[in-house]
Structures are given as C-alpha cells and as structure tokens.
Amino acid sequence: MYPESFARLINYLKHLPGVGEKSAQRYAFALLAEDEDYLKAFGETLEKIKEDIAPCPNCGFISQKGHCPICDDVMRDHESIMVVSYDQDVIAMEKTNTYHGLYHVLHGVISSSKGVYPEDLNIESLLNRLDSTKEIIIAISPTIDGETTALYLDKLLKRHDVLVTRIAHGLPMGASLDYADELTLIQALRNRKKMED
Amino acid sequence: MYPESFARLINYLKHLPGVGEKSAQRYAFALLAEDEDYLKAFGETLEKIKEDIAPCPNCGFISQKGHCPICDDVMRDHESIMVVSYDQDVIAMEKTNTYHGLYHVLHGVISSSKGVYPEDLNIESLLNRLDSTKEIIIAISPTIDGETTALYLDKLLKRHDVLVTRIAHGLPMGASLDYADELTLIQALRNRKKMED
Incomplete structure (x- = not known):
C-alpha cells in the first residue's frame, strides 16, 4: 500500500538489530520529515562507510x-x-x-x-x-x-x-544490596578490601 | 574516538525517534557489517526518498x-x-x-x-x-x-x-477485564449490544 520507494526504505530499516515492522515504519516517517540536505548527507555516508573503515x-x-x-x-x-x-x-x-x-x-x-x-x-x-x-x-x-x-x-x-x-567484579556503584544477584554478591564478598582511612 | 565518518553515521542515526547514543552505536555497527550492495541501495533510497513521495x-x-x-x-x-x-x-x-x-x-x-x-x-x-x-x-x-x-x-x-x-471503543479482543482501565470499561458498558443468536 505504501509507495514502492517508501516500502523499500522500511525494509532496509528492518535490517537494524531489534527493529521490527512498527519501528521501521516510525523511522521511515521520521526520515521523510527530515530535510533534503540531511538525507543526502546520511545517504552518502552510508554508501561510503565501508570504504575507509x-x-x-x-x-x-x-x-x-x-x-x-x-x-x-x-x-x-x-x-x-x-x-x-x-x-x-x-x-x-x-x-x-x-x-x-x-x-x-x-x-x-x-x-x-x-x-x-x-x-x-x-x-x-x-x-x-x-x-x-x-x-x-x-x-x-x-x-x-x-x-x-x-x-x-x-x-x-x-x-x-x-x-x-x-577488572574487579562486585556490586555496581549506587546499586542496592538486596536487588543484587547472588553471583554478584559472592564476587563482591570474595573481592572485599580493607577500608582505606 | 571513532573514525570521523563512523561518528557521523552515529549522529545521523540519533535523529531517529527514540534512538539514543547506545542504540545509534549498535545500529551503526550493524550497518558496517552489511554488504556494500545493501548499503549502496539503502543510501540511494534515502537520498531520493523525498523526490517522488x-x-x-x-x-x-x-x-x-x-x-x-x-x-x-x-x-x-x-x-x-x-x-x-x-x-x-x-x-x-x-x-x-x-x-x-x-x-x-x-x-x-x-x-x-x-x-x-x-x-x-x-x-x-x-x-x-x-x-x-x-x-x-x-x-x-x-x-x-x-x-x-x-x-x-x-x-x-x-x-x-x-x-x-x-468506530467502537471497548474491551480489546483477548484482553482481561480486571486489567482494563476504568474509562475503557465505562465505554464498553455504554456500548453494550444485544447478544446475537
């Protein structure tokens, strides 16, 4: 039902990881609303991205x-x-x-x-x-x-x-102890250090 | 730290709705792993999308x-x-x-x-x-x-x-009544119909 080039754009966007039909449609409409210069620059970057990287x-x-x-x-x-x-x-x-x-x-x-x-x-x-x-x-x-x-x-x-x-494993900064998983707590206990003054 | 063209690609992807730094990086790496033909076709579609739509x-x-x-x-x-x-x-x-x-x-x-x-x-x-x-x-x-x-x-x-x-408003098919919000239940009750035989 969508114009052919637009349907194609949706299909390309569906290649992105975790992007399904709905997100791809949303992205495609957002792209259509961007100005020509942005789309041209984005398109050119895409085409050449593998060349020099x-x-x-x-x-x-x-x-x-x-x-x-x-x-x-x-x-x-x-x-x-x-x-x-x-x-x-x-x-x-x-x-x-x-x-x-x-x-x-x-x-x-x-x-x-x-x-x-x-x-x-x-x-x-x-x-x-x-x-x-x-x-x-x-x-x-x-x-x-x-x-x-x-x-x-x-x-x-x-x-x-x-x-x-x-690198050390343990409780992440700002995490609350009772929400930490057991393996993390075991590691945090094993890797305990003397308090610095 | 990323190569300039790759950083640019990440920035373009961040224009998409709901896409932040992390998702944009993930998308950019996924695009880099695609083959040249796909990237060329995707890029060309992007550049021309506004022309005929x-x-x-x-x-x-x-x-x-x-x-x-x-x-x-x-x-x-x-x-x-x-x-x-x-x-x-x-x-x-x-x-x-x-x-x-x-x-x-x-x-x-x-x-x-x-x-x-x-x-x-x-x-x-x-x-x-x-x-x-x-x-x-x-x-x-x-x-x-x-x-x-x-x-x-x-x-x-x-x-x-x-x-x-x-179009009618009411309980969606497959929904369970006790999870529906009050406004939906009110609409569903107001719009009740005689059972068909």
Whole structure:
C-alpha cells in the first residue's frame, strides 16, 4: 500500500538489530520529515562507510584508513593492553578518562552455543603484541561466555612473561544490596578490601 | 574516538525517534557489517526518498508522484471516507481486509498542549470531498487529544448532509477485564449490544 520507494526504505530499516515492522515504519516517517540536505548527507555516508573503515591491524579497534587513534598516540602507556570484547567497550572505558594504556578488541566472546571458537576471535594478533607489554588487563563482561573467554585468555597468556589482571567484579556503584544477584554478591564478598582511612 | 565518518553515521542515526547514543552505536555497527550492495541501495533510497513521495492531494495518504493507490482504485466504495490521524493507521486498517471505502489522513491530532490547531491539520480538504460522500467514519485513537479532534470534526461535519459515525471503543479482543482501565470499561458498558443468536 505504501509507495514502492517508501516500502523499500522500511525494509532496509528492518535490517537494524531489534527493529521490527512498527519501528521501521516510525523511522521511515521520521526520515521523510527530515530535510533534503540531511538525507543526502546520511545517504552518502552510508554508501561510503565501508570504504575507509577497517579494524586496526594492531589492536582491532575500528579505525580509518589504518590510522588507529589509540595505537598511534605516543602519549599513551604502550606497555599495558586492555582486552575487551567489542569496539563499544573501548568507548565506554575511554569515557572514564582513567585508563591510558592500549586496547585489544576481540570482536566477540567464545561461545560454544553460538559456535564461536578462539580462532574466530582477534586473539592471535594479541600474542604478537606481548614482547613490549608488561600488563594485560582482561575487561570482558562477566557473562557465562565472557567467563569462558577470560579463562581461556588467562590460560593462554600464562605461558608468556606478562602480568595478567582482571577488572574487579562486585556490586555496581549506587546499586542496592538486596536487588543484587547472588553471583554478584559472592564476587563482591570474595573481592572485599580493607577500608582505606 | 571513532573514525570521523563512523561518528557521523552515529549522529545521523540519533535523529531517529527514540534512538539514543547506545542504540545509534549498535545500529551503526550493524550497518558496517552489511554488504556494500545493501548499503549502496539503502543510501540511494534515502537520498531520493523525498523526490517522488508526497501526500495525495485528495486524501493526504503518502503516495508516489500523485498516484494514490486508494483514491485511484475504482473497485473501492467512493461514498465512504474513514478519517484517521496518521498514514500508519491506513495500513493498520487495510490489514483487516474489512474496510473498502476511502480514507482521509489528518496528519496529527488537535493538541492545545503541543500547539496543534485545526488549521495545522489536513481538515479543509475533507470538506471539499463531502459532496460525493454518504458516510464519514471517524477512526481516531481515543486519547485526550484524539477525543478533542473527534468532537471537533463531529461538530464541523454536522453542518453538512453526511452521516458521521465513529468506530467502537471497548474491551480489546483477548484482553482481561480486571486489567482494563476504568474509562475503557465505562465505554464498553455504554456500548453494550444485544447478544446475537
């Protein structure tokens, strides 16, 4: 019933993760209400997005024409690498303004149920980076697959002369104790620290 | 931190209704994983979407180069017009395969709080269609603004020689009575009908 090009637009929008018929229609009408310049710029960006974007050959983070803003930054601590699952995790960590080392993006987690094995992840290139590295910080979400991945990496990295650490798990700031799940409470208790004066 | 074109893509996606930073990032990564052909076709559709799409001058429904699939359909009942708020409502009603008349899309509802007045809606052109019309069915969502709009239209159309009806309000099919809100129950009771044998 919709005009052909509009129906096509709805179909393209339905490719987005978690977007069904209703949301796609809503998005399509919102796009139709935007001005021509925005649509032209958006369309051109879409068409060319794959041209100049690729994972950094060193750390795997999404970057433009091989220039990784993190690996190329001489002001950062090049002796520490934080291993994360996804590009977004780098952004989340960078927002804290606390970590100044390098990253290594795995692009996923090991998952036997989804058929993702170590060789499907960006792990091999991590081993090539160990010579100049003193500490590897594992910062993978503590889900079941995340735990599997962390343990696999720990076992793999132990063979090399590098300190392997892991970000702490416990009660999130601002969370209320009686709403926390049991595993989190167990971790929070295990990882307890002496109060600082 | 993201490559410039990728950050731009995220910003464009944030224009979509209800899409914040996180969803926009998720969509952008999903788009990056699509193949070139899809991105090219999607981009081209976006750029040209406004070129050939406009509201039908007769009923206001979204249509291509002035050809409205509904107004142009000689098999439909041209003596009845269903008044709806949005294009999507036409699609929802068409899916029922029950109504075979014409439509009139207002493109909104009267809302004093949002500053939407009758002259901002596609109402004037409705009056020009009354000569050949026997019944006007008002099918506007029963919200506060929707009720205002329905009452306004009813008052306006009463001056003309046309039957004005309204779709029924009551308990939705499959709904459980004790979860229904009071206004719906009041409407459902008021609109009760004799059981058919």
